[in-house]
Amino acid sequence: MRDRLTKWRLFSVFAALTLVLSGCGEPFLSALVPGGEVAQKQFDLMVLSTIIMVSVILVVFVIFIIAIFRFRRKKGDENKIPKQVEGSHLLEIIWTVIPIILLLVLAVPTVKATFDFADVTDMEKKNEKGEREALVVNVRANLYWWEFEYPDHKVITGQDLVVPTDQKVYFNLKASDVKHSFWIPAAGGKMDTNVDNVNQFWLEFDNEKASDAQNLFYGKCAELCGPSHALMDFKVKAIPQDEFNQWMDDMKTAKEETPTDATAAKGQEVFKENCLSCHAVTPQDARPEQARLAPNLATFGERSRVAGILEHNEEELKNWIRDPEKYKPGNKMTGTYGELSEDELDQLAAYLMSLKVQD
Incomplete structure (x- = not known):
């Protein structure tokens, strides 16, 4: 009898703790x-x-x-x-x-x-020059990564969404393969991304709240889409308008440069031989949508995560390249290239880490 009472007491304590902790949350995710x-x-x-x-x-x-x-x-x-x-x-x-x-x-x-x-009527409003006044982002969900296109600026990013604070940002949502769902918990949502139609909505990021979250929010796929659904994350950099304008100007003028580091320079050749058919390394990716098979890597060196889930360092990057299936089962990168030697992996990792638009 005493054992049963003890178990019920422990259960009550854990139930109370669960209720209390369920109200806890981080400003970048909850x-x-x-x-x-x-x-x-x-x-x-x-x-x-x-x-x-x-x-x-x-x-x-x-x-x-x-x-x-x-x-x-x-x-x-x-x-x-x-x-x-x-x-x-x-x-x-x-x-x-x-x-x-x-x-x-x-x-x-x-x-x-x-x-x-x-209400997305303001999405199509234009000024006297015939330019769209609102910021519009085309979101394309893939197994298991995200593409963000700024159609009015001819800029494309992968995995990292950059937005200005204190203004509405309008989204066109679609998917390239199966149904996904676009969700930034701290900003609002969620909304499905479908293959056969485009969904539209808007979000607004408060500057003070973004500052509390160190200007970085987390986004997720909220629709069960496959074995790596839980790992389909992306990051949202919410920055003041003037910083966003500077970022956009840098993205518009960014060019592919040959690395000065010898190891990274060799890695560029490895990249061209093995990765260039799927990935781009400049924000102005002019390829049609169906040819963009993998995330744009123009700002890879500035990201906070590898593949959206791993620590951002060369060792984790090499682990990902060696065996992407181990970290994201069912991803489309698995088996799309030949075996790379350890030297080639070192060179490729050095090159990818050098890809930056803003230092």
Whole structure:
């Protein structure tokens, strides 16, 4: 008996800890730490719905306790039949009207927010020069990586999305192979990426919240898409407008350069022989979409992760190149090139780490 009580006590402690810890979150990843307008509105709706649900539970629980104690069978009344109440118009009206009111309280702001989030009319507004005023990003999801295209600037990045803070960023979402889902928990979302149609929505990144997250948010695929679904991550660099403008100017003018380091220079030749058919190393990738089979590597040396999941260093990079299947089962890079020697791996890693647009 004591063992059972001990187990139940431990279970209660762990259950309480789970409940408490479920409310914890990091500013770069958690939907409970909103980092923008959309995320904040969604968080407010979650709080509102939680308040309504808890209030209903508490009211029902109180009524239940009152009914148990007030109408319990008392000693000496075993054969007494209580007064039979067949109906009450007042009670029927109350328990019909109150749920309707609660439903409206929840439904009205939810419907309004849904339509606000789906409003992308400003996406196509143009200025006097005929240029689009809004920032638009074409997102293409692949097994298991992400491509981000800035169509008005003719710039493409892989795995790292760069956006300005304190303004709306509009997204065109699609997939190249199977259904995926684009989700940046701290900024809002999620929305599916499909093969046969384009979904559109917008997000906004708060500058102060981005600063709290060191200007780096995490994004994920939120639709089960294959064996490496859980590893399909990307990073979002949210920076002030002037820094974003400078970054975009650097991306527009970036050119492929021959490395000055001898090892990296040899690695460039290894790259051209083995990797260039799938990867690009300049942000201005003019190839058609169907020819862009792998992430753009123009800013590989500036990334925070290798393949979105590994520490960003040469050793982990070589591990990834040796056996990508080990780290992301089912990825399309597996088996697409011949065996590389250790010297060639060192050279290739040195070259890839040298690929930077901004020092």
